[in-house]
Amino acid sequence: MTTTDIPAGFERHFRQSPLTDPWEPIYSKRTDKAVIIGLRLALPHTNSRGMAHGGLITSLADNAMGLSCGHQLGGATRLVTASLSVDFIGPAKVGQWLQVETEVIKTGRTLCFAQCLVIVDGVPCARASASFSVVQKKE
Secondary structure, three states, rough: OOHHHOOOOOOOOOOOOOOOOHOOOOEEEOOOOOOOEEEEEOOOHHHOOOOOOOHHOOOOHHHHHHHHHHHHHHOOEEEEEEEEEEEEEOOEOOOOOEEEEEEEEEEEOOOOEEEEEEEOOEEEEEEEEEEEEEEOOOO
């Protein structure tokens, strides 16, 4: 994969985790309102039918929505997923660009709410919504 395979504005994702390490490289871009996560689908991202695994899509959606809520809160808090719902709309296949486009619905002192569309080569393949508990950072 070359950098020309990655849409403009995306850079290597700034937040790694043990869960997503096997899926690298993962990319992201920040807007004033959200963190958009994307990746070029490869074999390690698929299920036995050769399509993007629902667990991958769910995890990336959870990650993007939580980071987007945190981004709008100014990064002064930690968030823990309280509720997550995903609807799978269509397939995503190896070689396609998958990106998670998030909209933060509301941020509050104790809860945040977000929704997203998971887009594959410009076509929605899933939608998700989540609520997050806000955990204040200890000083």
